[in-house]
């Protein structure tokens with residue numbers, strides 16, 4: 619387990635993931651009934667962008683920093699979904715007493731900040747040091763439980779949640795071969811146990827054809843799925859991750875319509891080279 623998210627926090631792929639997460643949380647919380655928010659690969663909750671890790675190759679400069687600078691220069695043009703996520707980002711840091719200019723909230727901090735009295739947050743993190751950090755950071759939050767366990771196995775122990783309403787984020791490091799197959803299996807397991815859950819599957823896209831084949835497999839589950847993908851430059855143009863996506867299974871009503879303008883605004887802003895592209899696509903399932 620070598621992966622540390624601190625090296626990547628706030629990059630373009632995090633921007634895509636976290637703005638979609640934040641929008642789903644808002645839409646699911648329109649109803650009062652309690653929600654389970656499950657993060658199977660949680661990381662450490664939030665990140666210090668001035669840390670040694672973040673400074674090594676400051677990926678956040680091509681992500682959250684560009685978004686904030688553009689939003690500050692012309693707030694009126696920021697699409698609602700992005701503006702709401704920026705506001706959720708500020709709130710999540712504020713409740714933790716952190717500086718907005720220096721820190722970046724990951725999925726656990728966004729979930730914890732959105733959590734109402736009737737909701738619960740469950741966070742799995744297998745890296746020992748990171749799970750200790752996560753536990754220490756949320757020790758005073760009674761709605762949050764940290765599980766120092768394997769996220770792939772937890773889909774069977776935490777799902778279905780007692781509330782029968784829930785969002786499950788599956789966000790593995792993508793450093794081991796077989797991650798696509800494990801994601802599909804986890805989703806199939808999850809849907810079998812909890813067909814109405816909203817599942818968010820983040821994926822690194824190093825080979826567009828392989829991603830599309832996998833998306834076909836995900837579509838064949840028969841569930842309603844949306845795929846949002848952002849490539850900041852054409853494949854192979856420069857080193858590092860250049861494309862990432864997120865699949866939303868059983869997307870909340872309104873997400874699809876809000877995501878299009880958000881990606882049309884973000885795509886040109888985050889692009890790093892020729893061949894940048896982005897899309898929001900419906901996959902199979904009854905709509």
Ligand SMILES: C[S@@+](CC[C@H](N)C(=O)[O-])C[C@H]1O[C@@H](n2cnc3c(N)ncnc32)[C@H](O)[C@@H]1O
Pocket residue numbers: 619621622623635657658659660661662663723724725726742743744745748767768769770789790791
């Ligand atoms: C991409 S990061 C998570 C980022 C986080 N979800 C966010 O958006 O802020 C993936 C995390 O999964 C952890 N991890 C790796 N394998 C795991 C496993 N089998 N079970 C649980 N956590 C795991 C890594 O230590 C890492 O912190």
